[in-house]
Amino acid sequence: MLEIRNPATGERVGSVERTPLEHIPDLVAGARKSQKAWGALRFSERAGILGRFHDLILDRSDEVLDAIQSETGKSRRDALAELVTVAGTARYYLAHGEGFLASQRKRGAIPLLTHSTLDHRPHGVVGLIVPWNYPFLLSIGDALPALLAGNAVMLKPSEITPLTAVLGKTLLEKSGLEPELLGIVQGGAEAATELLRHIDYMGFTGSTATGRKVAVAAAKRLIPFSLELGGKNPMIVLKDAPLQEAAEGLLAGAFSNAGQTCISIERVYVEAPVFDRFSALVADRTKALKVGWSRAFDMDVGSMIHAAHAAKVQDSIDAAVRAGATVLAGANRRSDLGTTFVEPTILTHVDQRAPIATEETFGPVVSLHRVGSRDEAIALANDSQYGLHASVWAGGSAPAMGIAHQLEAGSVAINSTLLIYNAFDLPMGGVKLSGIGRRHAEQGILRYTQARSIVRSFESGGGYDNMLGRIRSNKAAAAILKAVRLWRRIPGIR
Numbered sequence: 001m002l003e004i005r006n007p008a009t010g011e012r013v014g015s016v017e018r019t020p021l022e023h024i025p026d027l028v029a030g031a032r033k034s035q036k037a038w039g040a041l042r043f044s045e046r047a048g049i050l051g052r053f054h055d056l057i058l059d060r061s062d063e064v065l066d067a068i069q070s071e072t073g074k075s076r077r078d079a080l081a082e083l084v085t086v087a088g089t090a091r092y093y094l095a096h097g098e099g100f101l102a103s104q105r106k107r108g109a110i111p112l113l114t115h116s117t118l119d120h121r122p123h124g125v126v127g128l129i130v131p132w133n134y135p136f137l138l139s140i141g142d143a144l145p146a147l148l149a150g151n152a153v154m155l156k157p158s159e160i161t162p163l164t165a166v167l168g169k170t171l172l173e174k175s176g177l178e179p180e181l182l183g184i185v186q187g188g189a190e191a192a193t194e195l196l197r198h199i200d201y202m203g204f205t206g207s208t209a210t211g212r213k214v215a216v217a218a219a220k221r222l223i224p225f226s227l228e229l230g231g232k233n234p235m236i237v238l239k240d241a242p243l244q245e246a247a248e249g250l251l252a253g254a255f256s257n258a259g260q261t262c263i264s265i266e267r268v269y270v271e272a273p274v275f276d277r278f279s280a281l282v283a284d285r286t287k288a289l290k291v292g293w294s295r296a297f298d299m300d301v302g303s304m305i306h307a308a309h310a311a312k313v314q315d316s317i318d319a320a321v322r323a324g325a326t327v328l329a330g331a332n333r334r335s336d337l338g339t340t341f342v343e344p345t346i347l348t349h350v351d352q353r354a355p356i357a358t359e360e361t362f363g364p365v366v367s368l369h370r371v372g373s374r375d376e377a378i379a380l381a382n383d384s385q386y387g388l389h390a391s392v393w394a395g396g397s398a399p400a401m402g403i404a405h406q407l408e409a410g411s412v413a414i415n416s417t418l419l420i421y422n423a424f425d426l427p428m429g430g431v432k433l434s435g436i437g438r439r440h441a442e443q444g445i446l447r448y449t450q451a452r453s454i455v456r457s458f459e460s461g462g463g464y465d466n467m468l469g470r471i472r473s474n475k476a477a478a479a480i481l482k483a484v485r486l487w488r489r490i491p492g493i494r
């Protein structure tokens with residue numbers, strides 16, 4: 001049994017049974033059986049259900065926000081961000097999914113004489129293993145394109161936040177989805193490991209350490225997978241940047257969701273001439289943030305996911321301070337609020353090699369670094385094992401674009417920090433240890449499909465397969481080679 005308490009208040013909010021491991025093969029088999037008919041439906045029939053779901057989550061927004069807040073302790077605003085993003089994901093794929101999934105005519109093997117078609121077939125049963133930081137967005141949000149592409153989904157939410165996914169499933173069923181098409185497996189590593197033995201594709205979101213294990217398990221079965229992993233996301237502030245806006249952007253980028261966001265900004269490189277002014281602005285604004293938990297939209301920074309994680313983040317702040325970091329804002333223990341709150345914290349004079357500068361903190365802590373040039377900023381930003389996301393603030397778009405093109409990250413936001421998550425037409429994911437594969441955009445739905453290529457010859461009897469078999473002389477071979485050479489020069493059929 002998984003007993004769930006609101007981490008902010010300690011109040012018991014519900015419980016779920018762990019799925020017995022021996023039930024998982026049958027659950028996947030049931031999903032696979034239902035997928036056959038679901039995958040054969042027209043896109044518009046699947047889309048009807050998702051359209052109703054889009055409207056239903058907005059009609060019942062309070063219930064969804066309450067569920068998210070109850071098991072995470074996050075602020076109402078952070079819960080709202082999840083809901084809005086799930087609705088946006090649904091709208092985007094309802095509008096564009098059919099085009100992405102449509103069969104496409106391709107160039108023939110032999111121009112004019114053969115015909116080629118590309119189909120996108122569902123994998124069958126897609127497994128999703130997801131973390132606790134966005135329990136609605138990363139579970140249901142990722143399930144929507146998988147379902148629209150004609151798959152059944154087996155979802156394993158985090159054992160820390162199992163309830164919101166159950167509400168999402170209920171609302172999908174109320175919208176018309178057959179229950180077997182979205183199965184939920186509850187539990188931790190063991191349940192995840194068992195699930196990996198049965199599904200046809202794995203979409204994993206979580207830490208890099210667990211992602212490696214998932215990749216090994218997927219490799220053993222040779223099933224395709226995507227990994228959305230951790231980050232240590234940098235922000236660069238050039239001397240001509242709009243500093244007020246950059247400071248606001250940093251607050252959103254570093255402290256939303258109490259810093260427990262994969263694309264959170266955790267390190268900032270500021271050009272020397274504006275370092276002091278920018279630091280003062282950021283420190284002032286950070287000190288004004290309201291920390292605490294309520295069901296109203298009145299808190300800026302909510303609870304961390306649990307006391308152990310809050311303690312770990314606080315320890316990393318204390319270790320940085322002991323090693324010589326200067327505190328510009330925050331860093332105080334908030335035991336007055338309980339055991340799960342960490343003050344939004346701005347540090348400077350942090351050693352570039354210290355854990356707080358190199359390892360993912362996953363909390364409301366950011367270090368500011370003074371740099372002598374934009375090249376130094378780029379080099380430091382890229383000097384990381386991670387490459388998920390980055391942010392650049394500059395006075396003009398050309399220099400900012402120039403920097404963006406040099407950053408080793410799956411996404412870059414210019415004069416913004418988190419906006420990328422709502423740019424549904426852009427693929428999102430990481431390079432280096434931040435992952436493999438992308439969510440959102442065309443790639444975010446095609447990852448749930450296999451390409452099936454169909455080539456058709458207009459000549460009956462397979463004549464073209466045996467074309468070279470007809471060659472009986474050097475002269476004939478030379479004629480073929482001449483034709484091949486000419487081919488490159490004929491526009492339109494290369």
Ligand code: NAD
Nearest residue numbers: 130131132157158188189192206207210228229230231262
């Ligand atoms: P985690 O890796 O501990 O857990 C993620 C999921 O994996 C959970 O459901 C967990 O039960 C499951 N799991 C545990 N052991 C497993 C195993 N051996 N095999 C398969 N699955 C297993 O991550 P977390 O602490 O829940 O989440 C925080 C991490 O997630 C952070 O590193 C964060 O950066 C990352 N994250 C990444 C993205 C992204 O899109 N890149 C988004 C959100 C969070």
